[in-house]
Every structure is written in C-alpha cells, then in structure tokens.
Amino acid sequence: MPNKVVETPYPLIDADPHFSRVVRYMRPSDYAVWAGATAAFPSALYLWEMADPTKARLRSALRLGGVFGCIGGFLLAYQRSSFRFWGWSENKHEEEKDFAELSQRAREGKPLYGESPQPLWVQNAAFSNSAFSQLKFSVFPMFNFVNHPYHGTDPAKYGVKPASESNESTEQ
Numbered sequence: 001m002p003n004k005v006v007e008t009p010y011p012l013i014d015a016d017p018h019f020s021r022v023v024r025y026m027r028p029s030d031y032a033v034w035a036g037a038t039a040a041f042p043s044a045l046y047l048w049e050m051a052d053p054t055k056a057r058l059r060s061a062l063r064l065g066g067v068f069g070c071i072g073g074f075l076l077a078y079q080r081s082s083f084r085f086w087g088w089s090e091n092k093h094e095e096e097k098d099f100a101e102l103s104q105r106a107r108e109g110k111p112l113y114g115e116s117p118q119p120l121w122v123q124n125a126a127f128s129n130s131a132f133s134q135l136k137f138s139v140f141p142m143f144n145f146v147n148h149p150y151h152g153t154d155p156a157k158y159g160v161k162p163a164s165e166s167n168e169s170t171e172q
Contacts, residue, residue: 008087015152041069114147
C-alpha cells in the first residue's frame with residue numbers, strides 16, 4: 001500500500017507511531033491538558049448543577065464525570081503527541097529523541113520499529129486501520145499496537161543500509 005504523502009510545516013517523524021512511542025514522547029504540556037480535562041468535566045457538571053439545580057445527589061455523577069474527563073483528556077493528550085509525530089505541530093524535541101533512539105537501534109542491528117510475530121498481511125491491515133486514526137477518536141478510538149514497517153520515513157537517515165546494499169556487502 002503506498003504511503004500517503006502529506007505536506008507538513010515540520011518534519012515527519014512517524015506516519016503511524018506505535019502506542020508506546022506516542023505515550024513515551026508526551027510533553028509536560030500534554031499531561032497538563034490531560035489533567036485539565038480530567039478536572040474540567042466534573043467541574044462543569046458541578047457548575048451546571050449550581051446554575052440549574054436538580055436536587056439530586058451529585059457524588060456518582062461527579063465520579064463518572066471524572067472518569068470521562070480522564071479518558072477524554074488522555075485522548076486529547078495522545079492526539080497532541082501524535083500531531084508532533086506527523087509534523088503538524090512543532091516537534092524539534094521529538095525529532096532529536098527519535099533520531100537518537102532509532103539510530104541506536106540501527107547500530108545494534110535491531111529492526112527500527114521492533115519485531116512483530118504477525119504475518120505481513122496482518123501488519124498491513126493494522127497499518128491501514130490505524131494510520132491517522134487519531135483524527136477519528138470521537139467516532140472510534142483506535143491505537144497502533146502492532147509493530148510494522150510502514151512509517152512513511154526513510155530508514156537510511158538512521159543509518160540502516162538498503163536491502164540491496166546489505167546483500168552486496170555480505171556477498172563480497
């Protein structure tokens with residue numbers, strides 16, 4: 001499947017980042033957004049109750065509001081972190097961290113994006129389903145939990161030799 005090329009104001013780091021990378025690369029501002037959303041939802045319910053009282057107990061509603069706020073805050077923070085991977089927002093720190101991490105993996109001879117026990121067709125299906133899925137969180141939250149080779153970047157920038165070059169060097 002050909003990768004969709006999207007022009008972005010910042011460099012593309014990863015077109016379909018793995019869940020763990022997105023969470024590891026979250027900034028303190030993402031955690032602040034997450035915490036803010038967690039607090040905002042029950043606060044809004046409480047203020048709404050003050051404006052138009054229902055005379056009902058709020059304890060359960062506020063707890064459920066806290067859970068919904070936490071889930072929504074996480075999805076928002078995850079989306080903000082994903083935007084930096086895609087190059088849609090400023091990503092200098094993530095770019096440097098990504099280069100250091102993947103260059104180290106390339107020097108160790110490991111696959112850049114990890115190994116996957118799934119067959120290639122499953123990896124392709126996982127990529128097809130999770131690519132840009134962070135834009136559809138309001139409909140169906142989906143994350144990339146599969147290591148696959150489809151990331152929209154050139155592995156040579158991390159020091160990985162193309163397959164043709166590595167085959168030639170082993171034959172000599």
